[in-house]
Every structure is written in C-alpha cells, then in structure tokens.
Amino acid sequence: MKILDRYILTTFLKTFFPLFIIIMFILLLQTIWLFISELAGKDLDFSVILKFLTFATPRLIPMVLPLTVLLTSIMIFGNFAENYEFAAMKSSGISLQRAMRTLSVFIFFVGIGAFLFSNTVIPASEKRFINLRKNIVKVKPAMVITPNQFNDLGDINIKVAEKYGDNDEFLKDIIIHKKAARPGNFTVIKAVDGELKGSVNSDLVTLVLNDGNYYDEIQPKSAKRRKKLPFAKTHFKQYVLNIDLSSLDNVDMDEQQYHKGYNMLNVNELSSEIDTLSIHVNNSVTAVINNIERRNGLKDINKNIKYAAQQSTVSTDIIDLKDHFDTGQKLQIYKLAYSNTDGIIRNINTTFRNQVVRKRALNKYEMSLHDKYALGISCILLFFVGAPLGAIIRKGGLGLPIVIGVVLFLTYHFIGIFAKNSAEEGGVPPFIGSWLATFIIFPLSIFLTYRATTDQGIFNLDVFIQPIRDFFIKRVSKSKK
Structure with missing residues (x-):
C-alpha cells in the first residue's frame, strides 16, 4: 500500500469509528426511551439491563452503518477539497478515481461484512432480544x-x-x-x-x-x-x-420460546419458510375452490345431464326444473340453495381474511430476505454518493456536510419505509419494497461520481442561463439597429 493510500484510509477510519459510536449511542438512547416502560419499576438486575442493551444493539446496524458511511465520506472528501489536498493530488497526476480506489475496496468489504452480519448476528440477537422482552414482562x-x-x-x-x-x-x-x-x-x-x-x-x-x-x-x-x-x-x-x-x-431470562419470527432467521431459513408459506397460501385457495365445487354440486349436475342426454332423445337444452316439483319441494330446494350459498360466502370471506394475514406474513419474510442483500449494496452506493458530493461542495467538518448527509439519508430511509409499508399490504412486490430506495440512489451515485471526476458542479447553471442571455443580447442589438 502506498503512502497516499495509507493516508486516505487512515483519515477515513479515524472519522468512521468515532462517528459510528456516536450515532449508535444516540439510537441506543432512543431504543431505551421506546422500551423504558418494560424496564422501569421491575427491580431488574444490572446484568439483565445490560443484556437488553446488548441484544438491542445489532438491530440498529442497518440504520447506523449506511448513515456512518455516507457522513464519513462527505466529511473526509470535503476536508480534502477544502484544504486543497485534491488540488495537490491532481497536480501530481492523481485523479479522484485513484484517490477513491483504496476506500472503494474497503467499502466493498464493509458491504460483504454487513451482509454476513445481517445474516448471522442480527437474527441471533433479535431472537434473544424478543425472548428477553417476553420474559421481562412476566416479572411484574x-x-x-x-x-x-x-x-x-x-x-x-x-x-x-x-x-x-x-x-x-x-x-x-x-x-x-x-x-x-x-x-x-x-x-x-x-x-x-x-x-x-x-x-x-x-x-x-x-x-x-x-x-x-x-x-x-x-x-x-x-x-x-x-x-x-x-x-x-x-x-x-x-x-x-x-x-x-x-x-x-x-422466570428464566435466558429462556428461548420464540424463534420463528421473520427477523430471527438467516437466508436459508427464510427461503425455507417462504416456500412453506407459499404452499399454504396456494393450498388454501385450491381447498376453497374444491369446497365450493363440492357444495354447489356443479360437477355432479354436469354428469347427470350428460347421462340423461344419453338415455333420452328428449332435448335437454332448456329445462324448467320448477315445473317438476310441488310447492313444498320448491321451498325445501330454495332453503337448501340459500343455506349452501350462505355457507359458501362465509367460507370465501373467512378464507379471504386468512389469506390477507398469510400474504402479509409472506411479504414480511420476503422483504427480510432481500433486506440482508440490500444492506451491503446500500453501504457501497452511499459511499459513491457521499465521496463525490464532498469533493463537489468542498466543505468538511461537522457543519454543512452533516446537514446534507442527514437530509440525504432521511430521504433514502423514508423512501424505504414507505415502500416496505406498501409492500407489506401488497401494494407493490416485496422485492420492490426492499430495493426501491437502493434503486433510486444508484443513478444518483453514478451522476455525482461522473460530475466530481470531470471537475463539474452538481448542476451547470450556464446550460440554462446562457441561452437566455444570448436571447436578450440579440433583442437588445436588434432594437439598437
């Protein structure tokens, strides 16, 4: 590793880890505030509270890690641009792509680590966290x-x-x-x-x-x-x-009774559970169709009509069945038809409600599966958003870069929340719900990287202003003539 690569990587890590700890601490305080009613007034040991915080920490990583990558890249590359370090690099023939190469490799491994972490540590800690909450509730x-x-x-x-x-x-x-x-x-x-x-x-x-x-x-x-x-x-x-x-x-605080939640499974377990839920959903629909056909007797009627047509030469195209029964038999037929129809409608409504619950659970499992892959990809893409953005705005430190980074991340985060809520209710496919925010920042990362590497601003206002300026100059020159 060359001296320049070592300097850029060291500078990045010196900001990355303290910022990661600060953001984690802030969100951990928010977690304590959300669950304070489950902890306060129960005479819990300090070890139990420490377990609670330890198990709650990994579930914050999907929010803390991408935000830390974005803020750190904006701050570091903004400092380099503000202190004319990029100018010195360019004068020595080192481009922005070359300066980003070492950090790009590091962020790539961070993305792989994020996927492995979300596939192993987060499900295990979530399982312990949910069970610990259930056990704490039993104390008082x-x-x-x-x-x-x-x-x-x-x-x-x-x-x-x-x-x-x-x-x-x-x-x-x-x-x-x-x-x-x-x-x-x-x-x-x-x-x-x-x-x-x-x-x-x-x-x-x-x-x-x-x-x-x-x-x-x-x-x-x-x-x-x-x-x-x-x-x-x-x-x-x-x-x-x-x-x-x-x-x-x-009450055993380490007892593990719950282990089937969508956020408690790894990729292989999620795939197996998704297959099982899909089979249940399909089988329930098939069972309802078979039950309706059995209760309305449609197949048997078709069989009887075919048999009657074979045994008789009388046309069976239009037959008024009411003419073959007296009033008492007609009343009995109508009651039976009403009872069958009412039972079928009730069965359909019950199945529909069950299907809504099953499909919502299936959507959650599918989104949890895609989220594990989306976490690593989002870390990589947010780096390619933050690094060129910091080089363009040429401002480092804790002021403007923090504001811009937080606004960008909140936009990314809220888009993801809205997409997941819609996917949970079946408005959009679960794949879109997990990947929509990542799909949006992907072209943004390409656009900002291109603008930064070609020494251009975010927007070139001259493209819009110059035609207007030329128009007025021509008008003024014509009026003078």
Missing part, C-alpha cells in the same frame, strides 16, 4: 396487563379498558376468561371496575371485582342436552379472585 403482574387487549395472568386471561393509580392497581371495564382443563372459554367474568391487591412476601395476588356478572357455560354429558346450550349467570356486587403467581418467581 401489573405491567403484564396492557389496556384493550387480553393478557395472560396466572390461570386467567384478563382484558381491561384502563388502568390507573400510583402502581396501576385500579382497573376499569374488566373482562376475564378463566382457564379450564377442557379447551375453550366457558367461564367469563365481567366487572365495571376492580383493584389488584398483593403482598411482597406472598405469591398470591387478590383481584377485587366490583359490580359485575359471572357467566358459566354448562357442559352436560348428554348430547341432546348440550344442544340447548345451558349456562349459569350470577350478578355480584363484589367478587374476590385469588391469582397464583408463584411461576413468576422462577
């Missing part, structure tokens, strides 16, 4: 209860509209489903409000419910009696429910 029962959704607490599932008080012990609009040995929700308790009471030294938490109803669906042994759907209903002014939370004392 009051924090388990999230308003407006069912929460698993001991041997009950509880949903509340609101919780308030100094320790969130007071609850409003409570719905409870009690767990039982048999599957299903057979016991439901509803109350206007309630209060959680407990002792530090006890494994039992007392839930006091006020002004509610207790519903219990009875399951007789006789099938005939079960058809009557018997149930018991009781109104209460106050109902005390004891919840055993002894299992929360033995």
Whole structure:
C-alpha cells in the first residue's frame, strides 16, 4: 500500500469509528426511551439491563452503518477539497478515481461484512432480544396487563379498558376468561371496575371485582342436552379472585420460546419458510375452490345431464326444473340453495381474511430476505454518493456536510419505509419494497461520481442561463439597429 493510500484510509477510519459510536449511542438512547416502560419499576438486575442493551444493539446496524458511511465520506472528501489536498493530488497526476480506489475496496468489504452480519448476528440477537422482552414482562403482574387487549395472568386471561393509580392497581371495564382443563372459554367474568391487591412476601395476588356478572357455560354429558346450550349467570356486587403467581418467581431470562419470527432467521431459513408459506397460501385457495365445487354440486349436475342426454332423445337444452316439483319441494330446494350459498360466502370471506394475514406474513419474510442483500449494496452506493458530493461542495467538518448527509439519508430511509409499508399490504412486490430506495440512489451515485471526476458542479447553471442571455443580447442589438 502506498503512502497516499495509507493516508486516505487512515483519515477515513479515524472519522468512521468515532462517528459510528456516536450515532449508535444516540439510537441506543432512543431504543431505551421506546422500551423504558418494560424496564422501569421491575427491580431488574444490572446484568439483565445490560443484556437488553446488548441484544438491542445489532438491530440498529442497518440504520447506523449506511448513515456512518455516507457522513464519513462527505466529511473526509470535503476536508480534502477544502484544504486543497485534491488540488495537490491532481497536480501530481492523481485523479479522484485513484484517490477513491483504496476506500472503494474497503467499502466493498464493509458491504460483504454487513451482509454476513445481517445474516448471522442480527437474527441471533433479535431472537434473544424478543425472548428477553417476553420474559421481562412476566416479572411484574401489573405491567403484564396492557389496556384493550387480553393478557395472560396466572390461570386467567384478563382484558381491561384502563388502568390507573400510583402502581396501576385500579382497573376499569374488566373482562376475564378463566382457564379450564377442557379447551375453550366457558367461564367469563365481567366487572365495571376492580383493584389488584398483593403482598411482597406472598405469591398470591387478590383481584377485587366490583359490580359485575359471572357467566358459566354448562357442559352436560348428554348430547341432546348440550344442544340447548345451558349456562349459569350470577350478578355480584363484589367478587374476590385469588391469582397464583408463584411461576413468576422462577422466570428464566435466558429462556428461548420464540424463534420463528421473520427477523430471527438467516437466508436459508427464510427461503425455507417462504416456500412453506407459499404452499399454504396456494393450498388454501385450491381447498376453497374444491369446497365450493363440492357444495354447489356443479360437477355432479354436469354428469347427470350428460347421462340423461344419453338415455333420452328428449332435448335437454332448456329445462324448467320448477315445473317438476310441488310447492313444498320448491321451498325445501330454495332453503337448501340459500343455506349452501350462505355457507359458501362465509367460507370465501373467512378464507379471504386468512389469506390477507398469510400474504402479509409472506411479504414480511420476503422483504427480510432481500433486506440482508440490500444492506451491503446500500453501504457501497452511499459511499459513491457521499465521496463525490464532498469533493463537489468542498466543505468538511461537522457543519454543512452533516446537514446534507442527514437530509440525504432521511430521504433514502423514508423512501424505504414507505415502500416496505406498501409492500407489506401488497401494494407493490416485496422485492420492490426492499430495493426501491437502493434503486433510486444508484443513478444518483453514478451522476455525482461522473460530475466530481470531470471537475463539474452538481448542476451547470450556464446550460440554462446562457441561452437566455444570448436571447436578450440579440433583442437588445436588434432594437439598437
């Protein structure tokens, strides 16, 4: 490596690593702020909090690394241009392409490293991060209860509209489903409000419910009696429910229960999961079509008509079937047709809703697969945006380059977010959702590199101004004549 290459690479690395750490620290603080409700007030050990931050750090790399590459390249090449170092290089016969050669090789390896990191470290850390969050939630029962959704607490599932008080012990609009040995929700308790009471030294938490109803669906042994759907209903002014939370004392923070999320898999696992989901989507559509054809009896009707045509010489082109049945039979046929049609419509609507969920999950898995490749490519392209841009604006330091770099990156980032949201809902293919922002910066990197290597500005205003100037000069000269 020549002295010039060593100097450029050393200067780049001296800015790259401190800037990477600063941006990572800022985004890590934002992560802590987002998840502060899951950490605060649970008497967690420092080691658990340190694990939380350690597992949360790799998931920030897809944002931190491209931004660091862009800002560093703008700042370094802006400094070179501002301090006339590029002028000295050009006077010695060294072009901008030659000056960028060593850093281009370095950024190429950074892109490969980014792909390997996103394929190995990020899925593993995301798996640990999600499982750690799930385990932390189990530590404090009051924090388990999230308003407006069912929460698993001991041997009950509880949903509340609101919780308030100094320790969130007071609850409003409570719905409870009690767990039982048999599957299903057979016991439901509803109350206007309630209060959680407990002792530090006890494994039992007392839930006091006020002004509610207790519903219990009875399951007789006789099938005939079960058809009557018997149930018991009781109104209460106050109902005390004891919840055993002894299992929360033995929460293993390293337990790994969740491992199938789209962000927890590498390339091979994602490909396998995508194939599985695609088969499920296709099979569900085929099953619906077969079910509809079976229920409407279209195939059997065609078979019967063909058989009747072979056995009879009577024309079967137009047959009014209503003339062959009396009123009672017609009514029975109409009821059967209505029942079949209603069942088919319900089946189609249910399948449609399931297909929407499956396709959304499939789109997420496909975008996660493409994101791993797009990360490395985006780092390389953002370097070829930042380096020539810094050489053109000829301004280094932490002022204008930071502003320009942040604006460029936010534009790139928001385009990616909008594209992914659209792809998740099926508006655009998942491939476009992951690569749209990269496709946009690709021609920009070529344009800026060409303008910088040919010693031109971003825009040559003379191309637009000179024709206007010539027009007015000709008009003035004609008026004088």
